[in-house]
Amino acid sequence: MRTKWIRTALAVVALLSAACRTPHRSVAADVDPLGWSGAAELTVPNSDTLARCDLSFFLRFDLRFKDDTLTLHVEVRTPDSLLFAEPFLFCATHARHPAAVFHESAAVYRRRAVFGRSGDYRFSVTPARRVVGVEAVGLYVETK
DSSP states (O other), X not given: OXXXXXXXXXXXXHHHHXXXXXXXXXXXXXXXXXXXXXXXEEEEEEOOSSOEEEEEEEEEEXXXXXXXXXXXXXXXXXXXXXXXXXXXEXXXXXXXXXXXXXXXXXXXXXXXXXXOSSEEEEEEEEESSOBSSEEEEEEEEEEO
């Protein structure tokens, strides 16, 4: 009887630990919805230097955000302090939701990217102009 209980407990632990492993991760930073103009810092910890992943930026916004496109200045700092910077044109979609539901839009940034070093990758995201209505900016990381 005791052996059966131990096997059951081990099976439950194995299932729970497998469920915690997901190929989807996200990081986000709150920004000022009354006027976002400064840099938002997003940190992506990395330990897998071989896996390919898709990266998508997302914006969470309220009804004041009406734009279809928004230019973002993206800086990526690698764990070994290399810096890459570029503009990114974020194309927003505005779906109809009930007022209580958050509005969110995502845009693909990179496909099949590889984080070649272990450590923290730091993304700094700054809008090209002051934006009203954006509440948060984030990054989805989906391992392939």
